[in-house]
Amino acid sequence: MEERNHKMEKAGLSIPKILERNRLLVPYKLYQAKLDWKTIVGPQIAKYSYIQGFDESVVQVAVLNSVWMNQLFMYKKKIIKAINEYIKEPFVTDIRFVRSGRKPPAVTYANTAGEEEEGFAVRVGNARLSEETVRRIRQETAALPEAIQEKMAQLRFAQAKRQTAYQAAGVRQCPSCGRWLEKGEELCFLCRLRARQEKKKAVYATVMDMPWLTLDELKAYGMIGDEGRLYEELYNEVRRECIYKYMERIYHGCDTPEDDMMLALLITRRNPTEMTDAFIRNLTEKYRRKSDVSSHRRTEND
Numbered sequence: 450m451e452e453r454n455h456k457m458e459k460a461g462l463s464i465p466k467i468l469e470r471n472r473l474l475v476p477y478k479l480y481q482a483k484l485d486w487k488t489i490v491g492p493q494i495a496k497y498s499y500i501q502g503f504d505e506s507v508v509q510v511a512v513l514n515s516v517w518m519n520q521l522f523m524y525k526k527k528i529i530k531a532i533n534e535y536i537k538e539p540f541v542t543d544i545r546f547v548r549s550g551r552k553p554p555a556v557t558y559a560n561t562a563g564e565e566e567e568g569f570a571v572r573v574g575n576a577r578l579s580e581e582t583v584r585r586i587r588q589e590t591a592a593l594p595e596a597i598q599e600k601m602a603q604l605r606f607a608q609a610k611r612q613t614a615y616q617a618a619g620v621r622q623c624p625s626c627g628r629w630l631e632k633g634e635e636l637c638f639l640c641r642l643r644a645r646q647e648k649k650k651a652v653y654a655t656v657m658d659m660p661w662l663t664l665d666e667l668k669a670y671g672m673i674g675d676e677g678r679l680y681e682e683l684y685n686e687v688r689r690e691c692i693y694k695y696m697e698r699i700y701h702g703c704d705t706p707e708d709d710m711m712l713a714l715l716i717t718r719r720n721p722t723e724m725t726d727a728f729i730r731n732l733t734e735k736y737r738r739k740s741d742v743s744s745h746r747r748t749e750n751d
């Protein structure tokens with residue numbers, strides 16, 4: 450055991466080196482900051498903003514509301530300080546505020562005034578329905594109770610108008626769910642997201658089966674697809690999320706020996722036969738909250 454561990458140290462696998470090489474400590478803390486945004490900036494600011502991502506030491510903060518954009522800009526220095534205090538390192542140097550691009554698509558419930566649609570330059574209000582369509586809708590809503598008849602007819606007119614206007618403008622519908630497509634889209638955003646999620650699940654299962662394999666190895670063995678950059682993205686995403694998940698368990702002291710082994714395999718991508726207990730223990734202790742030591746890792750020496 451001792452000798453093996455010694456050998457691994459010699460091979461350049463000492464713990465600080467692994468962490469440094471994988472540059473995991475700061476990213477992990479930043480990831481925590483992202484989840485804990487509310488604690489850092491307070492509930493009021495957190496309601497209108499979130500951490501969208503990181504570009505080296507620059508934090509990208511998405512703001513949902515332009516009024517808050519100015520407010521947050523004034524607090525910039527304070528927020529940088531708060532983040533650095535949270536991650537316990539003077540890492541963050543700047544914040545870039547962006548209007549959130551991930552805002553859910555704007556929904557217009559009543560569009561009879563003919564206002565411009567967001568995303569499409571289609572003026573629904575200008576669309577004219579054929580007499581045939583109007584008659585058909587009147588007919589189909591005639592059987593409804595009187596109190597809601599007119600409301601439903603108006604709703605159906607608005608729908609038909611939208612349909613007519615979009616079709617006239619050459620806007621196509623998602624072949625899978627019927628949602629209107631943006632320019633250049635083959636599938637709508639939500640259907641694409643769902644397809645991606647399916648692929649991610651498959652990648653997750655593979656990574657969990659053999660966490661020590663690299664992306665190139667998985668591709669070479671034909672275990673994951675080779676679709677442009679998508680699988681590289683999914684592989685990195687899955688790996689990162691798994692690592693964070695196990696770190697979190699260790700941090701909260703609710704990890705099992707299997708969790709620790711998985712984390713060590715994921716981080717080092719060493720073959721499981723190369724893992725010694727001492728090595729795993731050393732690695733995982735880095736992430737453990739000082740005060741608690743997981744019961745299964747407790748030894749007489751502790």
Ligand SMILES: [Zn+2]
Nearest residue numbers: 623626637640
């Ligand atoms: Zn769709």
